[in-house]
Amino acid sequence: MGGPRLVLLGRPGAGKGTQAHRLSDLYGVVHVSTGDMLRDPQSTITAAGSAARAAIDAGELLADDVVIALVGGRLAQADVVERGFVLDGFPRTVAQADALADLLAPGGVDVAIELDVPPEVVQARLVGRRSAAGAAGRPDDADEVVGRRLKRHDAEVAAVADWFERRGLLVVVDGMGSTDEVTARLRAVVDRAIASS
Ligand code: AMP
Numbered sequence: 035m036g037g038p039r040l041v042l043l044g045r046p047g048a049g050k051g052t053q054a055h056r057l058s059d060l061y062g063v064v065h066v067s068t069g070d071m072l073r074d075p076q077s078t079i080t081a082a083g084s085a086a087r088a089a090i091d092a093g094e095l096l097a098d099d100v101v102i103a104l105v106g107g108r109l110a111q112a113d114v115v116e117r118g119f120v121l122d123g124f125p126r127t128v129a130q131a132d133a134l135a136d137l138l139a140p141g142g143v144d145v146a147i148e149l150d151v152p153p154e155v156v157q158a159r160l161v162g163r164r165s166a167a168g169a170a171g172r173p174d175d176a177d178e179v180v181g182r183r184l185k186r187h188d189a190e191v192a193a194v195a196d197w198f199e200r201r202g203l204l205v206v207v208d209g210m211g212s213t214d215e216v217t218a219r220l221r222a223v224v225d226r227a228i229a230s231s
Contacts, residue, residue: 037061038228039119039138039144040063040143041121041146042149043194043198044191045151045184046160050122052213053149053213065119065122066124067122067123068104068105068123069123070122071104071108109137126190126194127193142201144224145204145223145227146195148195148204148207149216150210151209157184205223
C-alpha cells in the first residue's frame with residue numbers, strides 16, 4: 035500500500051533537486067518539488083505579473099495556504115498515492131509541516147532527511163549557478179537575493195527540522211562529497227526507514 039514517503043530538507047544549493055531525482059529513480063517515488071511546480075510556465079499561481087511571481091523573484095516565501103493547496107492537490111493524485119514521494123522544498127514552515135501531517139493522516143512520512151552543506155559552500159554554488167546560466171538564470175540566484183534566501187532559509191528550516199526531530203523522524207546526512215557518495219548515504223537512511231516502517 036503506497037510507496038515510501040520521503041522529505042528532503044536542506045539549504046538552497048545543497049543538492050536536494052539532484053538527490054531527489056536519484057531517489058525517484060532508485061525507489062520509484064514521485065519527485066514533488068514546489069520550486070519546480072511554481073516555476074512551471076503553466077502554473078497559474080505564478081502567472082506573469084502576479085504577486086506570487088514577484089515574491090519568488092525576490093527570494094521570498096509564498097503564503098502557506100497557497101503552497102499547502104498546491105502540494106495537497108499533488109499528493110492526492112494517483113501516481114503519488116501509488117508510488118510514494120520525495121518532497122523537495124516543502125515543508126518550509128511549521129504551519130506547512132502541520133498541514134502535511136494532516137494531509138497524510140493517519141500515516142505520515144517515513145523519514146525527513148536534512149542534507150547538510152555549510153552556508154559558505156552553498157553560497158558559492160548558487161553564485162556559480164547564476165553565472166553559468168547567464169541571462170537565462172533564475173532571478174533568485176542573484177548575489178544579493180542569495181544571501182537573503184540563505185539567512186531566511188536557516189531560520190525557518192531550523193524550526194521545520196526541529197518539528198521532525200521531535201517526532202523522531204529527522205536524520206541529518208552529510209551533503210559534502212561527490213553526488214554518488216551523497217546518494218549512497220541517502221540510500222542507507224531510506225532503506226533503514228523503509229525497513230522499520
Ligand atoms: P526552491 O526552488 O525550492 O528554492 O523554491 C523557489 C521559490 O519558490 C522559493 O524561494 C519561494 O519563493 C517559492 N517556494 C517554494 N517552495 C515553497 C514553500 N514550501 N513555501 C513557500 N514558498 C515556496
